[in-house]
Amino acid sequence: MNKDGHLYSIVFTFFLTAFFTAILAVTQAVYLQVITANEADVHRRAILKVLNVPDDSFFQDFAANVSQQFLGESAVYVIYNPDGTPQSYAFPMNGQGLWGAIKGYIGVSADFSELLGLEFVEQNETPGLGGRIDEEWFKAQFSGIRITPGQPLVYGEGIDAVTGATSSSNAVLGLLNNTLEEVLALQEVLSP
Amino acid sequence: MISGAQLKALAKRNIWDENQVLRQILGICSMLAVTNLLSNSLVMGIGLIFTVSLSSWTISLLRQWIPHRVRMIVQTLIIASYVIFFDIIIKANLPEISRSLGPYVGLIITNCIIMGRAEAFAQSNPPLLSLLDGFFAGVGYTVVLVAVAFIRELLGFGTIFGFNVNFLALETWTLMVMPPAAFFIIGVFIWILNIRSQGKVSGGGRNG
Numbered sequence: 001m002n003k004d005g006h007l008y009s010i011v012f013t014f015f016l017t018a019f020f021t022a023i024l025a026v027t028q029a030v031y032l033q034v035i036t037a038n039e040a041d042v043h044r045r046a047i048l049k050v051l052n053v054p055d056d057s058f059f060q061d062f063a064a065n066v067s068q069q070f071l072g073e074s075a076v077y078v079i080y081n082p083d084g085t086p087q088s089y090a091f092p093m094n095g096q097g098l099w100g101a102i103k104g105y106i107g108v109s110a111d112f113s114e115l116l117g118l119e120f121v122e123q124n125e126t127p128g129l130g131g132r133i134d135e136e137w138f139k140a141q142f143s144g145i146r147i148t149p150g151q152p153l154v155y156g157e158g159i160d161a162v163t164g165a166t167s168s169s170n171a172v173l174g175l176l177n178n179t180l181e182e183v184l185a186l187q188e189v190l191s192p
Numbered sequence: 193m194i195s196g197a198q199l200k201a202l203a204k205r206n207i208w209d210e211n212q213v214l215r216q217i218l219g220i221c222s223m224l225a226v227t228n229l230l231s232n233s234l235v236m237g238i239g240l241i242f243t244v245s246l247s248s249w250t251i252s253l254l255r256q257w258i259p260h261r262v263r264m265i266v267q268t269l270i271i272a273s274y275v276i277f278f279d280i281i282i283k284a285n286l287p288e289i290s291r292s293l294g295p296y297v298g299l300i301i302t303n304c305i306i307m308g309r310a311e312a313f314a315q316s317n318p319p320l321l322s323l324l325d326g327f328f329a330g331v332g333y334t335v336v337l338v339a340v341a342f343i344r345e346l347l348g349f350g351t352i353f354g355f356n357v358n359f360l361a362l363e364t365w366t367l368m369v370m371p372p373a374a375f376f377i378i379g380v381f382i383w384i385l386n387i388r389s390q391g392k393v394s395g396g397g398r399n400g
Contacts, residue, residue, distance in 0.1 A: 009259040016254075016266060020273040027277055031284040038287040124294055129369060164366055 042121050043105075047077050047090045050107030050117035052143075066090075071186055077105075086110045089190065091183050093118075095175035098167040100124030106179055108147070112187045118142040118176065130168030138162060142176070149184050152177040194321060202321075206328035213336040214382050218304040223337060223378060224371040226296050230353045233341035235289050237334030239278050239297060241327060244306045247271045248314040248326030255315050267310045268301070275300045305333055340377050344368045 002008060044062050051066070058065045067078045077090040089112075093104045102123045107116030118139050125131045132138060141159045153173060155161045161169035194202075212218045219240075226232045247270050251258070258266050279297045283290045290297070300306070309329050314322040345351055348368030350358025358364070367373050 003257075003259055004261065009262045012257065012259055013262055013266065013269075017269060020269060024273055024276050024280075027280050031280050034284040035280070035287075038284065042287070042291075122291075126370070129366075 046105045046119040046121050049119045050090050050105045051077070051079055051088050052107065052116050053079065071189055074182075074186075076186070076190070086190070088116055089183075091179060091186075093175055093179040095171070095178065097123055097125050097171045097175075098130050098165075099126065102171065102175060106142075106176065106183070108183060112184060113147055115142055115145040115147055115180070125165070125168045130162065130165040132162045132165060133168055133172050147180060147184070153180075194324065199324065202324055203328045203331075206325060207332040207335065211332045211336065211385075212305045212308070212329050213333055213378065214385050216305075216308065217382075218308055219333055220378070222296065222299065222303055223340060224374040225299075226293070227337060227341040227374050228344045228348055228369050229292070230338065230341045230345050231289065232293055232296075233337045234334075235282070235286070235293060236296060236300075237330070237337050239275075239282075239300055240303060240305065240333055241330030242278055243271060243274045243300055243303075244309055244326040244330040245323050246274050246326075247306055248309050249319050249323035250274075251310045251314040252317060252319040252322035258315070263315065264307075264311075267307055271306050271310070272301045305329060336378075336381070339381075340374055343377055344373055348373070 044059060044066075047066065048058055048062075053065075065079065067080065069076050069078060075092055079087045081087045087110055089108045089110070090105050091108065093102075093106050095102055100123075102120060102125075104118065104120035104122070106118050108114070109116055120134050120139075123131070123134055125133060138160075145153065145158070153159065153176060155169065155173065159173075161173075206212075210216060213220065213223060222236060222240075226236045247267070250270050251267055254266070254270075275298065278300070279290075282293075282297065306326075309322075309326050313325045317325065342352070345353075346357070347365045350356060350362065350364050
């Protein structure tokens with residue numbers, strides 16, 4: 001067959017593509033479980049962190065300690081007191097940052113009066129600038145904050161933005177306020 | 193087989209004389225993006241060495257059968273396969289680093305160095321030689337990447353590989369964290385290199 005002919009080019013490219021795609025498909029299949037488990041771990045750690053339970057035994061036996069419930073499309077994670085009353089709730093938080101999606105969780109006390117914590121599982125902000133929203137000092141500022149319905153959180157009153165990363169900081173605050181608003185709307189459903 | 197002298201010449205050419213970044217000015221995009229942290233730079237460098245070696249090897253193996261008119265598509269396909277393979281491996285085994293590298297791993301595909309070695313070397317040289325050529329080109333890139341990252345992380349964060357060395361608690365230099373800093377540093381590197389090679393060409397004396 002003529003090496004520079006159309007038919008040869010098509011046949012060659014077709015089989016080469018099939019070959020490499022097959023290799024990648026096999027690799028993906030082999031590692032899929034590990035990758036999914038890694039991702040699930042990141043989420044579990046984040047949920048436990050916003051619920052203020054850094055206890056490793058909770059992580060080991062996540063399903064037994066944290067109950068996952070669905071309200072329509074949104075998930076909620078609940079830890080119960082020994083007497084069966086809810087101790088705290090964790091809600092997923094999704095939205096847009098400066099460069100890409102920001103995903104994370106917030107923890108809220110059982111009576112919805114206190115923000116327990118904030119943690120990210122995915123963010124694509126500039127490393128070293130906006131990416132500093134993922135640093136401990138920044139996230140720790142949101143622990144133990146009083147939630148007042150109808151009063152969005154603002155920077156300056158006990159919460160500092162990241163210097164040089166105004167857009168990312170504002171994105172986080174906007175995201176947090178939106179999520180809190182949605183969460184407060186769920187309060188009646190969760191604790192009648 | 194490849195002799196020791198040949199190997200040495202190949203290494204010297206790819207790491208020093210024709211350094212991909214400082215001489216050929218290739219791979220600058222990733223040089224700006226990942227070099228504010230040493231750990232990210234190192235993984236990026238290893239990823240590139242892996243990809244450029246193996247894709248050069250594969251392209252060289254297939255060089256007699258690759259139709260000329262679709263060779264670039266074929267090269268891209270091979271490069272992309274290795275990059276995705278590398279991405280899956282680090283996602284599974286080094287999830288933390290995978291998270292911090294984010295989209296940059298996928299962008300290895302577009303790193304001009306890899307296609308540059310494929311076009312300039314692998315398609316007209318035997319497999320083993322191409323693999324080594326790619327390897328040393330990758331090492332040359334990684335050396336510069338890590339050197340730039342060392343300066344940027346030290347001045348921008350006051351840390352080295354995440355360990356705090358800013359004992360005097362000096363103010364860190366925000367510009368160093370941002371991509372443009374790499375421009376200045378690479379510019380200075382190229383400047384120094386040019387002065388050195390100028391000296392060689394004119395026999396060591398500027399007035400001579």
